[in-house]
Amino acid sequence: MAEEVASCRAVLEIEVDSADHILAAVDPDNLTAPSHVKVSCVIAAPKKLRCTVTVQGCSEAPERVLTLRNTLDDLLMHLGVAAKTLGSIRE
Numbered sequence: 449m450a451e452e453v454a455s456c457r458a459v460l461e462i463e464v465d466s467a468d469h470i471l472a473a474v475d476p477d478n479l480t481a482p483s484h485v486k487v488s489c490v491i492a493a494p495k496k497l498r499c500t501v502t503v504q505g506c507s508e509a510p511e512r513v514l515t516l517r518n519t520l521d522d523l524l525m526h527l528g529v530a531a532k533t534l535g536s537i538r539e
Contacts (some may be wrong), residue, residue, distance in 0.1 A: 454507035456516045460499045462527065466534050467497045473530035474523070484512065485519055499523055
């Protein structure tokens, strides 16, 4: 019987205007993630974006918790830049 690999997961929900545009702006960043990191962002409501970050193998390599934190940090930075850019375009 195969052992189940423990994963770390964080879910980030933000309320923002133009969730669809922000999603389109950050979605390409998922292409360069390591194979043990999964990032998924979806529109949860008209003005709500939900991003889930999952890192596999946290029990075997505890330092991967830092990978989760760093990925969340990068994601928040990219979301903030996208929101700011869209806001300045509208002004």
